[in-house]
Amino acid sequence: MTPSHDPKGLIRESYRIDGISDGECRSILIDWALSLPGDMDQRAALEALLAQYGDQADHPMTALLHEGLNAPAPRRGRRARGRER
Numbered sequence: 001m002t003p004s005h006d007p008k009g010l011i012r013e014s015y016r017i018d019g020i021s022d023g024e025c026r027s028i029l030i031d032w033a034l035s036l037p038g039d040m041d042q043r044a045a046l047e048a049l050l051a052q053y054g055d056q057a058d059h060p061m062t063a064l065l066h067e068g069l070n071a072p073a074p075r076r077g078r079r080a081r082g083r084e085r
Contacts, residue, residue, distance in 0.1 A: 003048070003052075004040070005040070005044070005045035005048040005049055006032065006045075006049065007035055007036065007037070008031075008032070008035050010028050010031055010032045010035070011028070011029075011032055011049050011053070011061065011065075013028075014028045014061045015053055015056060015059060015061060020059075020060060020061070021060065022060040022063075022064075025060045025061045025064050026064060028061070029061070029064050029065075029068070042068075043069065046065055046068045046069050047069065049065055050062070050065050050066065050069070053065070
């Protein structure tokens, strides 16, 4: 069963790939973020993934998960708000 914070099992599979590169992990992480349901809190999902996989400190995905938590939340600009009206 795939946890709700990794709906396609992408993160789980990245940890199973021997010798995976940082670039490959970045690509997987982007696909993961795009596959999350719209109502899911991405920060909470990252925290859950780190709780599950954070003990694998030498894996490039672990570093990216930490990076994702430390990144500022995306903001919507004026142009995007103007189009909604």
